[in-house]
Structures are given as structure tokens and as C-alpha cells.
Amino acid sequence: MDAVDVHSHFFPDAFVRLIRSHGAPAGASVDRRDGVEWLTLPGHPPVPLTPPFTTVASRRARLQELGIAAQALSLSPPMVHWAPVELGVPLARAFNDGILEIQASFPDQFVGLATLPLQDIDAALREMDRAIGLGMRGIYVATAVGGRYLDAPQFAPMWEAAASRSIPVFIHPQNHIGREVMDRWHLFNTVGFPVETAVLATRLIFSGTLDRHPSLRIVLAHGGGVLPVLAGRLDHAYRQRAEVRDAIAAPPSTYVKRFYFDTVTHHDLALRFLLDLVGPQQVVLGTDIPYDMADPEPLARIRRLGLAPPAAAAVVGESARKLLHWEVTHATREG
Numbered sequence: 001m002d003a004v005d006v007h008s009h010f011f012p013d014a015f016v017r018l019i020r021s022h023g024a025p026a027g028a029s030v031d032r033r034d035g036v037e038w039l040t041l042p043g044h045p046p047v048p049l050t051p052p053f054t055t056v057a058s059r060r061a062r063l064q065e066l067g068i069a070a071q072a073l074s075l076s077p078p079m080v081h082w083a084p085v086e087l088g089v090p091l092a093r094a095f096n097d098g099i100l101e102i103q104a105s106f107p108d109q110f111v112g113l114a115t116l117p118l119q120d121i122d123a124a125l126r127e128m129d130r131a132i133g134l135g136m137r138g139i140y141v142a143t144a145v146g147g148r149y150l151d152a153p154q155f156a157p158m159w160e161a162a163a164s165r166s167i168p169v170f171i172h173p174q175n176h177i178g179r180e181v182m183d184r185w186h187l188f189n190t191v192g193f194p195v196e197t198a199v200l201a202t203r204l205i206f207s208g209t210l211d212r213h214p215s216l217r218i219v220l221a222h223g224g225g226v227l228p229v230l231a232g233r234l235d236h237a238y239r240q241r242a243e244v245r246d247a248i249a250a251p252p253s254t255y256v257k258r259f260y261f262d263t264v265t266h267h268d269l270a271l272r273f274l275l276d277l278v279g280p281q282q283v284v285l286g287t288d289i290p291y292d293m294a295d296p297e298p299l300a301r302i303r304r305l306g307l308a309p310p311a312a313a314a315v316v317g318e319s320a321r322k323l324l325h326w327e328v329t330h331a332t333r334e335g
Contacts, residue, residue: 001313004326005298008059056106076172088117092115143196264295
């Protein structure tokens, strides 16, 4: 079966070099400890720059081990939003250009999701135009930038541009609320990330963003976080609260089912619930590799659910290819 992973992370060499040479004034660095280089970006724990994060050969080997044919490559939190604009713009370009090089070399195996310097919306729109024009297949954004969620009016041009271009928007959580109570036990990730995703998704619903752009295609990381299990509660609020009914034209669960969700739930029952709630056509394969919070058995988890062949095919790869406008060309360069 043609397996396509929509959720993975990579650091191109040019991006890492730029952090090393210009990141220090903004609190970013690349340091060597115990024989391993570590990437430190503001607001995120250090990341070891091991081969799966930085080399195509290692990534291709890992995909072969997992039985995954193709993968979308993206940056990871905190993207480039922490940087001043004069650094954020070249960092975004360095990342996007590095991924485009990989995409050009292995067009059947990798595509890129563009990162944007959303701390400056005009610069972000220019970079979106440039990167998508060069062949990247979507944009990858955080839930909040500069303390503001992406439903804020300043980000409206981004949603309009994505809808008009018919490109998917992949949303990855980045901690904004509750930092002071999530600084231990990896809670920022295990609890904070799922909550952040639900917060932005519901704000996009109630702010009218989805009503204004009915063709918008949004993919939520980590199975949508806690959003799926909140669908009933949101609908109850719609029935009971006037301010909820005044905000949108239909029950919230109607909008929940318009999102796409990756499969990174880490539990068979959680994935089954998600599939039952939104349907297999709205669920796409994700791994989150090469982080330690990646799903170690993404395809086995899907197989255990015993989905009908058409449903399994949609989840494993067909829906992702439609989202990404990605047809196999059989032009991949060997190496």
C-alpha cells in the first residue's frame, strides 16, 4: 500500500549553519556536547542533530524500515517565529530552499511544507508566494505567533492566500498557555501540545475563519489533540449558550469534521474514535519522526484497526496525495 507520511521534521544544513553563525543574539545556538551537536531554539528543549534530523540518506533508511513510501518534510516548533524579522526571513528561506533541494532530488519520496516568518505577515506572504511558486506543497504553521493565535485579524491574509492557492495548511502546536504549570515531566508536549491544537482549532471555528474560507484545508497534528473528544461538549455549548450560536451558523462538530487529522494518537482506541468521528477520508498518516515522541508503529496501528480496504487506503496515502497535489512521477534520483 502506498504510504505517505504528512508529519515529519527535518533540519537542512543551510538552516543549521545560519543558526550557528547568526542565532546567538536571539538566543539560538548550535553546541557540541559529548560528541553530538545540539540545536537550541528559544522556547523549546535542545534537539540532538543526529543523522535522522539532518541527512537524507538516514531519513530514507528510516522510511524503508517503517514501510513508508513518501514523506512531507517540515520544520518543527518553534519554527522561525522567535527570531527578529531580519533573521526570521533568511531562516525561512534557508529552510525552504534546503527542503526544495531534497524535493528536486527525490520527487517521488519527499515534498516540502514551507515555513513562514509570520512575525511579519507581509514577509510571510512573500515567502509563501516564493516557496509555493518553486514547488513546495503547503505551509506549516504554529498555533500561535508572538503570543497571538492564528485566528487574530493580522493573520487573515495568510488564510486567504492559502485558500485562494488551494494549498493545505498544516498546524503544529506551540506552547502559549499554561507554560508555568507545564515546565516538568514533559507536560509541555504530552498535555500542552494537544490542548494548544484544540484551542486554535476552536478559535478558527468561532472566529468565522472556516465560514469565510469554505475551501480551506487544514491538517491538525497529533490527531487533533483533544479536539475530537471535545466535539460533544462544544455542541452542547452551542445548544445552551447564545454567544456560541451567534458566532457560527452550525454546530461546532460540523466544523470539526472539516479538519484533517494525522494519525499520531499513540493509542489504537484513540485512533478508532477519531476515525469514527470524522471518517477515514479526513485522517492522514503521520509519524512525527525523528523525535522521541514519534509513533514507532504507524502502519501496524492502522492494520490493527481492521479497516475496510478503501478506508485504509485513504488513511495510509490516498488522502495525503490529494491534499498535497502529489502524483508519483517515477523520476526519483537514486542515491
